Amino acid sequence: MGSTRNSCRLLLDVGGTFLKSAVADAAGQLLSGSEFSCPIRSEGSREEIEGSLAAAVARGAAFAAERGMELAGIGIAIPGPFDYAAGVSRMTHKFRSICGVDLRGVLHAMPGVPADAEIRFMQDVNAAQRRRIRRLGARVARHGAGLRPEP
Numbered sequence: 001m002g003s004t005r006n007s008c009r010l011l012l013d014v015g016g017t018f019l020k021s022a023v024a025d026a027a028g029q030l031l032s033g034s035e036f037s038c039p040i041r042s043e044g045s046r047e048e049i050e051g052s053l054a055a056a057v058a059r060g061a062a063f064a065a066e067r068g069m070e071l072a073g074i075g076i077a078i079p080g081p082f083d084y085a086a087g088v089s090r091m092t093h094k095f096r097s098i099c100g101v102d103l104r105g106v107l108h109a110m111p112g113v114p115a116d117a118e119i120r121f122m123q124d125v126n127a128a129q130r131r132r133i134r135r136l137g138a139r140v141a142r143h144g145a146g147l148r149p150e151p
Contacts, residue, residue, distance in 0.1 A: 007072035010060035012053070013124065014078040016042040016094055021056040023063050026072075034063050042094035049098050054110055061112025073118035074107060084121040 008031070013020040023034035036059045040052035057074070064071050081090040087104030089095055104119045113119075 006069050008064050008069045009073045009075055010057065010064075010071060012056055012074065012076045012078075014040065014076060015124075016040075016079075019052050019056050021060055023060050023069075025069075031063070031067075034060070036060070044097065046097040046101065049095065050106055053103075053107065057107065057110045057112060065112070071112065071114060071117055073120065074113070076103075076119070076121050077124040078121060079124045082121060082123070084123065087119065087121050 007026050009024050011022050011024055011030075017039065018037050019040040021034075021036045023031045025031055036056060038052055038055045038059075041048055044052075060074075061071055078089075079091065079094070082088070083090055086102070088100060088102055089098045091099055103121070107113055107119050108115065108117070
């Protein structure tokens with residue numbers, strides 16, 4: 001699914017105790033009021049973990065639909081070890097109950113997720129670093145780098 005003016009992406013940050021989510025527009029800007037958090041137990045059953053994911057997806061899809069937007073994709077920051085290309089957890093120290101599970105397939109099967117929605121996974125540390133870089137870039141764009149030319 002391509003990115004259009006009325007498309008959006010659901011962003012999920014999977015932690016050990018909470019799953020945080022927000023919706024971003026086609027330009028990548030977070031939409032006010034879209035933030036949502038729900039409990040997720042890293043030691044929970046597969047059904048519990050998938051239930052937390054389903055709650056976040058349902059909330060994000062409803063937010064998008066209420067605003068006439070189409071969910072074009074889902075971006076997920078999740079700890080490793082994880083096969084990020086395949087969308088399969090390899091964790092055994094936490095989230096053991098979903099080790100080997102095709103999470104991309106699980107998410108595509110959820111109500112509100114279009115069959116052609118792009119679903120991408122990213123290591124949670126890398127996702128946090130990207131956010132820091134984007135914030136720094138925005139500050140530099142607004143205020144300059146504060147560098148002085150060499151004498």
